[in-house]
């Protein structure tokens with residue numbers, strides 16, 4: 001049954017049943033004295049919602065994955081599908097980053113429309129994002145530069161901002177993203193490192 | 208009868224490929240064996256089997272990958288054997304411009320998002336020879352003096368990956384790179400993380416049941432056997 005999600009800027013998301021065919025996402029306003037309808041998203045057959053490519057407080061990077069067969073797995077179309085509650089948390093993350101910290105974040109791969117990890121011919125493979133047991137839970141983002149915008153580059157780039165990226169992980173954690181990784185260049189304090197993340201960060205919902 | 212036989216062939220193909228997709232749930236297929244262990248009395252580890260498509264490295268002398276400067280340059284140029292220009296692969300700009308489609312360009316890894324990784328198979332005074340199409344085996348050439356490419360060993364690429372999987376029937380975990388005992392797993396771990404390489408052996412670490420609070424385990428698995436790469440790479444999480 002679809003839900004209304006009230007997204008608080010403190011990091012909590014309150015779901016309640018509605019009678020619509022869609023999930024309605026209500027974001028707490030900046031003054032934190034009310035909510036407004038941010039967007040409505042209809043769950044698909046895999047019970048995932050398509051997270052929008054861009055709104056005025058975030059956007060996306062890279063081409064949209066086409067899917068296809070690889071190593072015996074049917075990868076679905078697209079790369080921006082999340083569980084409905086994870087989408088609510090991600091709206092909260094992006095809104096707080098923009099309005100409280102002046103950070104404009106660009107998101108990359110999430111999951112494909114069928115819940116698999118996103119893939120296009122030639123692209124690298126994900127171990128999460130729908131591979132294995134984690135579907136609709138994982139989100140990649142491009143690291144933030146000193147000007148507060150996601151940039152196309154690695155952690156050792158001179159524009160990489162330690163402060164702004166640590167804020168991203170802190171805010172994400174308040175919204176429930178607690179399986180997070182930074183690259184092995186390890187420029188950030190307190191974030192687990194993992195191979196394959198020098199040019200993007202990984203936010204994993206859940207503990 | 209032709210239609211029937213095609214249906215049978217399709218059913219058989221689906222059965223063999225074994226990938227099962229329903230209601231958004233994907234289950235992994237049973238895996239075909241690559242390379243039987245020499246000692247058939249060896250105990251099998253209890254790792255969930257994974258599908259691995261062996262990758263032929265017999266003619267490979269490493270990798271040729273794009274540098275960070277390639278993204279800034281926006282494109283890289285590929286040449287034919289006689290040195291004449293063949294194709295420019297353009298990286299996607301933030302405005303969403305797509306690379307010019309070229310159905311003959313299918314290297315080992317490539318993305319408009321900013322990278323190409325070629326299987327490097329030869330070199331002359333001025334050019335590197337690379338596999339430009341993994342489906343056909345076609346080869347093309349890259350100028351050696353280009354700052355947009357650099358050589359890399361397969362070992363480095365594997366160690367930079369987030370995680371790997373392998374077929375535990377044909378390629379079980381061992382306690383040492385000399386072989387040693389087969390490592391038994393108490394429960395199927397979700398992921399194996401690469402640690403170091405010694406010859407054809409890759410040291411991996413994992414947590415039982417994927418639970419990070421449990422003790423970390425280490426073991427060795429073959430990443431290369433009979434000139435083939437026999438592990439599956441997960442470059443990122």
Ligand SMILES: [Zn+2]
Pocket residue numbers: 128129138139140201202203443444
């Ligand atoms: Zn990721």
